[in-house]
Amino acid sequence: MRSAFVKTVFRSIKNSFGRFIAIFAIIALGVGFFAGLKATRPSFLQTAQSFFERYRLNDFRLLSTIGIDDEDIEYLSQIDGVSNVEGEYNKAVLVSRIDRAGEIEYEYPYVVDLHSLTSGVNELSLVAGRLPSAPNEIVLDEYVCSSDWIGDTIEISQDDEDDSSEGMAVTQFTVVGLVRSPEYINFKRGTTDVGGGQISFFAYVPREAFDMDYYTQALIYYGTNFEIYSEEYVDYMSSQQEIVENRLEEAVNTRFNDFILESQEEIDDGWNEYNESVQEALDELYDARATLDDSRLQLLDAQAQIDNATQALSEADDHIAAAYEEVNSNFALLETQEQELVEAGAQLSQAYVDIETNRQEATSNLDSLTQNAQDLNDQIEYLTSLLPEGQTTSVEIETANAQLVVVNDGITQANEAISQIDAAQAALDIQNAEYLEGLEEVRIARVQLEEARTQLDINRTTWQNSMNELQISINDYNEGYQEFVDGEQEYFDGVAEFGSSSAEAKRELVNAQMELDKVEEPSVFVLGRDMNQGYVSFENDSSIVDGVATVFPLFFFMIAALVCSTTMQRMVSDERTQIGIMRALGYSEFAIIMKYVTYSGLAAILGGTLGYLGGIRLFPYVIWEVYGMMYGFSGIVFQSDVWVLIVSMLVALTCSVLVTIFTAKAEMACTPADLIRPKAPLPGKRILLERIAIIWRKMKFFQKVSARNIFRFKKRMFMMIVGIAGCTSLVITGFGISDSIKNIVDTQYDRVLKYDLTITFEDSISKSGVIKSITDLDEEYNVEENHVLARREDVTHTGNDLIRDVELIASSDPNVSSIFGLMVDGNSVEWPSFGTVAISSKLADKNNIKAGDSIVFSYGDNGQTVEVQVAYVFDNYIFHYAIMSEETYADLFDEEYKPNTALISIESDNIIDTEYAKLLSDITDVKSWSATSSMRDTFQATMNQLNLVVILIIGCAAALAFIVLFNLDNINISERIREIATLKVLGFSRNETNSYVFRENSILVLLSFVVGIPLGIALHAFVMAQIDMDTVSFVVQILPISYVYSLVTVIVFTIIVELIMHRKIDKIDMAESLKSIE
Amino acid sequence: MPYIEFQKVSKRYITGDVELLALDEADFFIEKGELAVIVGQSGAGKTTLLNILGGMDRPTDGSVFLDGRDVSKLSNKELALYRRNEIGFVFQFYNLIPNLTAYENVEMAAELVRDPMDCDKLMADVGLEGRKQNFPSQLSGGEQQRTAIARAIAKRPKLLLCDEPTGALDYQTGKSVLKLFQSLSVDKGITVVIITHNSAITAMADRVITLKSGSVSSNIINPNPVSVDLIEW
DSSP, X not given: OHHHHHHHHHHHHHHTHHHHHHHXXXXXXXXXXXXXXXXXXXXXXXXXXXXXXXXXXXXXXXXXTTOBOHHHHHHHTTSTTOOEEEEEOEEEEEEEEEOTTSOEEXXXXXXXXXXXXXXXXXXOEEEEEOOOOSTTEEEEETTTOOGGGTTXXXXXOSSOTTOTTTTBSOOEEEEEEEEEOTTOOSSOOOBOSSTTSBOOEEEEEOGGGBOXXXXXXXXXXXXXXXXXXXXXXXXXXXXXXXXHHHHHHHHHHHHHHHHHHHHHHHHHHHHHHHHHHHHHHHHHHHHHHHHHHHHHHHHHHHHHHHHHHHHHHHHHHHHHHHHHHHHHHHHHHHHHHHHHHHHHHXXXXXXXXXXXXXXXXXXXXXXXXXXXXXXXXXHHHHHHHHSOBTBSOOHHHHHHHHHHHHHHHHHHHHHHHHHHHHHHHHHHHHHHHHHHHHHHHHHHHHHHHHHHHHHHHHHHHHHHHHHHHHHHHHHHHHHHHHHHHHHHHHHHHHHHHHHHHHHHHHHHHHHHHHHHHHOOOOOXXXXXXXXXXXXXXXXXXXXXXXXXXXHHHHHHHHXXXXXXXXXXXXXXXXXXXXXXXXXXXXXXXXXXHHHHHHHHHHHHHHHHHHHHHHHHHHHHHHHHHHHTTTOOSXXXXXXXXXXXXXXXXXXXXXXXXIHHHHHHHHHHTSOHHHHHSOOOOOOOOOOHHHHSHHHHHHSOHHHHHHHHHHHHSHHHHHHHHHHHHHHHHHHHHHHHHHHHXXXXXXXXXXXXXXXXXXXXEOTTSOHHHHHHHHHXXXXXXXXXXXXXXXXXXXXXXXXXXXXXXXXXXXXXXXXXXXXBOOEETTEEOOOOOTTEEEEEHHHHHHHTOOTTSEEEEEETTTTEEEEEEEEEEEOOOXXXXXXXXXXXXXXXHTSOOOOOEEEEEEOSSSSOHHXXXXXXXXXXXXXXXXXHHHHHHHHHHHHHHHHHHHHHHHHHHHHHHHHXXXXXXXHHHHHTHHHHHHHHHTTOOHHHHHHHHHHHHHHHHHHHHHHHHHHHHHHHHHHHHHSOOSSBOOOOOOOHHHHHHHHHHHHHHHHHHHHHHHHHHHHOOHHHHHHOOO | OOSEEEEEEEEXXXXXXXXXXXXXXXXXXXXXXXXXXXXXXXXXXXHHHHHHHTTSSOOSEXXXXXXXXXXXXXXXXXXXXXXXHHEEEEOTTOOOOTTSOHHHHHHHHHTTSSSOOOHHHHHHHTTOGGGTTOOGGGSOHHHHHHHHHHHHHHTOOSEEEEESTTTTSOHHHHHHHHHHHHHHHHHHOOEEEEEESOGGGGXXXXXXXXXXXXXXXXXXXXXXXXXXXXXXX
């Protein structure tokens, strides 16, 4: 009997395979949907959990205001339950990437969050290459860097404003690998006050690459088995947090107190030293003063002596000088006398010479005259001798006698002259004697004078010696005096120096004391995982599908129940006679019902199993792929709760078995005798519409028939409407999601933020400098652009749930509206007025802020805040923005407004945005720049991933439609097989028969649309609310064309199913169907 | 040529290894306006014959003529038109459309042809004037069968084919239905073929064809058909 039972069941399945498949499929779909969506979050959590466990994400991150040292670490690791404690150096630095050829790949420094490698906590997941083994090796963030970075050099900027290289032992690293870190599980890398503010990526280097006295932070890993985000974990960790905090405080305070004591001691020592040295210095100064005073007195004495000596010598000098004068004048006199004597002597000598001359002249004159007279006498004798005898005289003798007379006169005169000369000579001799006498006198006087002079010379020498001695004394005195002056100066300097240095020392000591008194107790911070942005967002984001997971499956299960119910009802009615016979043969009601229960149960269990196994993989996988953009840290780990399986199976069995039992029971209510007879077809009934004669009469015959048929099978109508309406609503939701997401990127970057480039300049660049470089560049490259200067600040707003990063943009550039499309509900609005801010829609919605409310922004490292009134909330789709005027900025932040950013929209197409940015940074100091296009691409990619969800939804809708329509049509046809056969026999053509059957379907599909469209709108709104992303605001909209697409899609599904069913109708054997009822 | 003629019509059914010869070279003819009764035991091939004659099935071999037209070679579409325009069926289980009233059931058939009979008159003819607006479930078996007959003849078929028309009816009702057939044949000149295993009915027929194991064993003209009232079974 057992085997007979099993055989019957299997035969039933074989005979009605379509029916079995229908139950199987709808259960598979429902369970798949349910289990899949329900498994998504557990799978995500498990994925994260495995990742965190494998790479040991820190449970706590410990910070102290005075750093952490190895002793602290040691002390902390004694806490019960702690698995690992590691100290970590951490620093945001600016780096540049240099490729293997030595070329700088990217000249604008990356802002890198540099960590030291730790073991046992926050271990790295190696994606490519290897981990560092030497201090100069580095591994980089896999999310940002690609494998072609491996082998390149990362160089830490040397002399930037941010002191990037401070605290570093190594500044040049070779990239050896790419890693993921459990610390960074989403795409956000955080912000810093270094460089442009946005961290580009993270990097890990060995500990030795750092040169710091203390660890920046300590990381604690417990290695608990608690589920992440679970209450157990949170509770356990919050109890541990206190313990850790106390421990850390203790360790740090001990170190701090030691430090304070040491410092106080140092200060006290300082005071002692100070006092001693002051005393010493004073003593020295007193001594110096006394010595100086002595010297002063001695110097005064010396001065007096010198003065006296000088006086005496001066007088002596006068005397000597006078004596010399006398001697000299006597000498002069003597000289004159001598001169006169010499002159006289010369005259005498001349006179002697003259006399001699005269004598010789006279003598020679006498001699010549005597000769002449001789000659004349001789001549006369000769002449007389010659005289002709007769003559006594001749003329010649006479002349000669005349001449002889003259010559004789001459002789007489000559003799006279000689006598005169002799007389003169005698006179001269007297004079000569006198002269010689005078000479003698002069000689004696000279000797006397010479003696006097010699005496004087001796006196002078003596004086000179005295004088020299005096000079020496004066020099000595001067030296002494100089020494004294110097000494005194030194003394004064000493005094002054003492004053200032002692004051300085004192001030230093006082300051030190003050500083020490002021030193605050060290603060410690113990940050749990809830302070890790990625960790927190992951929890939120992974819950998104959970909301959808309740609504969709409910719907599917409802349809599943309806499908099972109608199917099983049909089956039971089909086998009515058989049941009757079995009952008549004595089978118990239970045994018979068991057959159907087994049948549907088997379908449900098989379907449920397949649905469960498929669903828990397909859904998490697809959604994980969508999330991949944000959380690509690991491959998905499939995980599903057992209760999901249990609930799935329970619901599946409820939908099948329970429904079967009820259905079969209802059929079983008849007696076996009734059962053996064919069941009367559902009686025809008049419908409400017939009472409205006006309409009814106008309807065509077959329309009337269809109308009546629709209401004849109410359950099927209901199921059809629910199924098709559900399918319609799913398709509408699918297309609606696409509508809601596809345009936001374009809208954001074409209509709200119209600029192509955000270029932030170094603070040193002035406003005019910025404008000049831009216009220069435009001219050089013939670029047309539109730019606005603004001040850009990264601020945050602490909301009810999250801390949100907000980009604050302050500008009053008249051109600003050409680059910012500020709109409220699609209408352009003015730039916010003084004292107000305009905030982006998502920021406002998430925090429930409306125009007129005020909003608080935090900025800077110390969390300064500003509060400002919200002018209005503008339409914005990606990220959060706060917009204000320059004046508001200056007023709010209490500083002079200075633009630091140019927002540039390039109008001409001869240059691309990135090129422009690079060229600009060549000519001026650009701190950072970003191109809207890359942001756009990133978001577009995310949005495209969401299309996967759309396809998934539409696919499910299609499956739903097929199952529902197929099943209904199948039942409809088999239930009305006689009716259809009759029609065929009556000569209905193929088309007439088909349209007779399917006209109802068409009407029902149209009716379903009436229900499905509003349902779709609601479902779409619901789904959009569920997949809400923090930084993206979707335009919750369904475009009119999407309704058309949706309806066409459903109609196409319907037609496809009908086409399949046409074949079934064709196959109906009229004769067989009509013959009789078995 | 006779109005209806079967020429060596065979029908073979093959199920797996088993070959069933439902009709084995069946040969017969029926003249126009006759009321013919085809009798035979269960499995003699009555229904197969009816299916073929009614255009619901085709013979494996042989030809079937109705009014000079070979029906055995028609396509599905032509067969549908053949059924529509030339045949009226009456079944054992009436096969009324449950969701249509008696009148509408007739009307539905009438809608199929160009020149249907007047439905109201027809209803009166079959004695259902007062039941026109009732659904089949509200009618007795006889009334349902009358409706089925009205539906069958509303199309003015060349041939009225009836398959065990009294099988599901009680004696009196059966008789009244048979009477209706007789009057249709006699008064309206409709060719009626009744298939039955009840040989008592043969007495009312103009022609009696007996089937045995798929072959026609006799085709006899009843020279004196009796009134239905006189038939007893």
